[in-house]
Amino acid sequence: MKNFDTGCVHPLKSELYNSAVTAGIQPAVSYEYIGHDNLQYPGFYSTYNQQRLGQIICNMEQGTWGMVFSSGMAAISTAILSFLNNGAHIIFSKDLYGGTLKFANEELPKRGIACSFAGDVEGFKNLIRSNTKIMYIETPSNPLLNILPLEEIADVAKTNNIITIIDNTFASPINQLPLLHGFDIVVHSGTKYLGGHNDLPYGALVSGSHDNKEVIFDTAKMYGGSLTPYECYLAERSLKTLSLRIKKQNGNAFVIAEYLKGHASVESVYYPGLSAHPQHNIAKQQMSGFGGMLSFELKTGVESITAFQQKLQLVRPALSLGGVESLMCAPAVTSHRYLSKEERLAIGIKDNLLRLSVGIEDANDIIEDMQQAMRQVSL
Numbered sequence: 001m002k003n004f005d006t007g008c009v010h011p012l013k014s015e016l017y018n019s020a021v022t023a024g025i026q027p028a029v030s031y032e033y034i035g036h037d038n039l040q041y042p043g044f045y046s047t048y049n050q051q052r053l054g055q056i057i058c059n060m061e062q063g064t065w066g067m068v069f070s071s072g073m074a075a076i077s078t079a080i081l082s083f084l085n086n087g088a089h090i091i092f093s094k095d096l097y098g099g100t101l102k103f104a105n106e107e108l109p110k111r112g113i114a115c116s117f118a119g120d121v122e123g124f125k126n127l128i129r130s131n132t133k134i135m136y137i138e139t140p141s142n143p144l145l146n147i148l149p150l151e152e153i154a155d156v157a158k159t160n161n162i163i164t165i166i167d168n169t170f171a172s173p174i175n176q177l178p179l180l181h182g183f184d185i186v187v188h189s190g191t192k193y194l195g196g197h198n199d200l201p202y203g204a205l206v207s208g209s210h211d212n213k214e215v216i217f218d219t220a221k222m223y224g225g226s227l228t229p230y231e232c233y234l235a236e237r238s239l240k241t242l243s244l245r246i247k248k249q250n251g252n253a254f255v256i257a258e259y260l261k262g263h264a265s266v267e268s269v270y271y272p273g274l275s276a277h278p279q280h281n282i283a284k285q286q287m288s289g290f291g292g293m294l295s296f297e298l299k300t301g302v303e304s305i306t307a308f309q310q311k312l313q314l315v316r317p318a319l320s321l322g323g324v325e326s327l328m329c330a331p332a333v334t335s336h337r338y339l340s341k342e343e344r345l346a347i348g349i350k351d352n353l354l355r356l357s358v359g360i361e362d363a364n365d366i367i368e369d370m371q372q373a374m375r376q377v378s379l
């Protein structure tokens, strides 16, 4: 196995043109196939580039097979719907990306699927029913950076014959490899760190076993969500710098979290790399880096939160995350706007919470930008 950094740059040889140092683009939506010639079914839309990209992400996650989608939500909904029929039950971790939460609260019940939400391992254990098919988690979670113990959850699930799925978007395979900790399936919003430039929506799924390949492929085909060869090419290009970007973002986020921790106008900082984070020790055991995402609460009301974001000059007040540009948003009015205030507060998302996706700029410039914005709103 190559060193991870080397593997990012040299993932797979291009079969399209042997000596090319970068991948080719094969736009075919059809491949020769007679049907009685015992050839393996050759696939469908942009198979060549989709399979390449799926294989590269699979190698990064150290899985058995992988596939890609037109968005993270396409990967997530396919992974979940592949295993759930009317009457089934799924347990999610409480702290989830808003779109996944909406899918759980609104889409799954329409299909007769029951959803429960757990905050810790005991919660997962206690919620298991005879019809529980999946345990689905995010760690670190969006936006509060809570950490769940991968191996303990995987053990509980295995004992009860339950499939485990994790959204590894926040960590990326550079910081966390959940399949090595016993998880069955990893999903990603490739739109975030994997794409890394705030310009490419896509999703990915990697499994640790071939057993579920057919059912997931069939579900994926039913719901559409293919990625075009051109997008696959861009995604592959982005992955070459994944390790480099993530290491810089890990470093920047740590420096910024330390700075915010000591600031008189900051109520709380949520970053798993801080020793004061309640699950810091678990993060240390299962992550090789703590990631580029952090959240914090300012000691002020909604008006000043908005004014503070308006005064930022370098950090962009925008949704999404994981790109080279630092972006900041208030989850209460962005990723979690679908929830009522009571629902938001129940999972700990206050109006004064800000989520920072740390980019690859110089950390001191990001800090200076926040300092000047805070001064302008008298914080």
Ligand code: PLP
Pocket (backbone or CB within 6 Å): 071, 072, 073, 074, 097, 099, 138, 142, 167, 169, 170, 188, 189, 190, 191, 201, 202, 203, 320
């Ligand atoms: N998972 C996480 C953790 C996210 O933050 C997001 C989007 O913000 C998604 C999944 C959904 O991904 P996409 O926007 O690519 O559909």
